[in-house]
Amino acid sequence: MTTLTTEGRSTSPGGWKPSALRRGRGSGRQVPIGVLLSFGVLLLVVGWSVVPGLFTGQDPAHGVPADAFQGPSTAHWFGTDHLGRDEFARVVHGSASSVTSALVAVAIGVLVGGLVGLLAGFLGGWVDVALARVVDVLLAIPSFLLAVVVVSALGFETINAAIATGVSAVAVFARVMRSEVLKTRRAVFVEASLLLGGSRWHVLLRHVLPNASRSVINLAVLQFGLSILVIAGLAFLGYGDPPPASDWGLLVSSGKDYPLAPWLVYAPALVTIATVLSANRISRWLRKTD
Secondary structure: OOEEEOOOOEEEEOOHHHHHHHHHHHOOOOHHHHHHHHHHHHHHHHHHHHHHHHHOOEEEEOOHHHHHHOOOOOOOOEEEEEOOOHHHHHHHHHHHHHHHHHHHHHHHHHHHHHHHHHHHHHHHHHHHHHHHHHHHHHHHHOOHHHHHHHHHHHEEEHHHHHHHHHHHHHHHHHHHHHHHHHHHHHHHHHHHHHHOOOOHHHHHHHHHHHOOOHHHHHHHHHHHHHHHHHHHHHHHHHOOOOOOOOHHHHHHHHHHOOOOHHHHHHHHHHHHHHHHHHHHHHHHHHHOOO
């Protein structure tokens, strides 16, 4: 190939610059600072939920009445509540319930919604029409209202709130999975696999599912943050575990009764907001790098 040189740099006739391409690829692998901070926040919250004793030695259920309503200090990072309980310890120990519930909700949405979307998009025909109508009905109901209805039927517990949140997310995962399957099903390698004698189920599991699941993974990260927010909202309204549980939403609900101790609301609320925003930031970054 004939090459042209401009100021000592090699270029192709179309103006393509290998060095510029290499620089673009190298810069594309750099992770933004905001994403690193978001990963740090999520890792911290997961650490709280797995080994809370590593971060605090205070008892989240029992306090010292003489220490009631102490503001944030080096002894009590998030202050104390009306019973003298350390608010930081309650937030840390409450993260296990919040994170576990969010993971359960995401798992339900991914498994049930992903299966519905996978079958609807790949099989088509009357299966697609029937499942699509079910998804349309679920999408027509506000997700939080659907979660309230489900948890009211199952009972006021945090695990039931997680199930309710997962049920409300099924339609979203089904819609995204169906859209990705429809695009992947028309790919050349899928048609080639069918022409070479591959069964429909082999093609579905070997080719369609792995390629269609990437957008679902991005959505799962986003839904993790949304699930924490929805479960906290349900706990705030009293649809979760009763006191002395320390779910983040319940802590906010309990703290609002003491306006002279605003840290009882700010601390769990800010932790919830930071966790949700971190999950959203990571999801956006994964979508851009896909």
